[in-house]
Amino acid sequence: MIKIDPNDGTPIYLQIVRQIKYMIASGAIREDDELPPVRVLAQQLVINPNTVAKAYRELEFQGLIYTRPGAGTYVAKRRILFSDEERLRIIQEKIESLIVEAQNLNFTLEELAKIFNERLTKIYKQQTEEKGNERD
Amino acid sequence: MIKIDPNDGTPIYLQIVRQIKYMIASGAIREDDELPPVRVLAQQLVINPNTVAKAYRELEFQGLIYTRPGAGTYVAKRRILFSDEERLRIIQEKIESLIVEAQNLNFTLEELAKIFNERLTKIYKQQTEEKGNERD
DNA sequence: TAAACTGTATTACAATTATAGTACAGTAGT
């Protein structure tokens, strides 16, 4: 499931953070689902358990998971850890960074808008489909 | 102009890279404009010239600036360094990351689309204004 | 209660980052 790319450049623990954030955002794992124990995931990825622990610590800090020491690590309830101002600031910063990157890659604003909105539409359809299939 | 935040977490040389990329994308500096000499910028920011040099090296690698050793460092001509596939891959990855972040901050897709398109519209207006004012 | 699991803390080591100093080579203007 989670994969490490040694040539990625970004630290291993951040690669884990990114992928788990993606799994949470996409609904692949949900509230109170248990994450693999640090030793299990570490063995799968052939890395040190501490590296996984560091990733979990970071995710806990961001409020996406919670750990019960001795018991396990679980996906946290969707909740608001930041003020509206802070949330808006974070997302606007990300948007700004995306636009800068796009411009420096010679995308026009129109092209960027098109690619972005297409992706959003696709996800939106996926999510409404899933809503309709909720039978568990 | 360029500012270093010691509490930013990201390395100084990357903070410089990010800010210069922004200045290029926003049109604050343009083709063949000269960047401050490494020693000058280093003195302004109270850092080592080597750190600035490292930032310039990174920007040159990304094709955004060019250096004429002995002469100075300049903003490069907008050109395509990557294949269309590569450009698309990079920008789609950034978009994906933005959407994940937004979802984990409890923004709906609609909210994200709204914030994003508002920002894009604002920039678009700025740029068309500048086009109209080009008198240099 | 005992065994097998969980995350955590401590320590050590390697890689990266930042700084500093020095020297070098190319360019520009006088």
Next chain:
DNA sequence: ACTACTGTACTATAATTGTAATACAGTTTA
């Protein structure tokens, strides 16, 4: 030619960061 500027290269050093190995403490389950 000379001077003052440019970026570059190199070495060394310190601090931070990322990873690893080991031991520890709490929880679960039988």
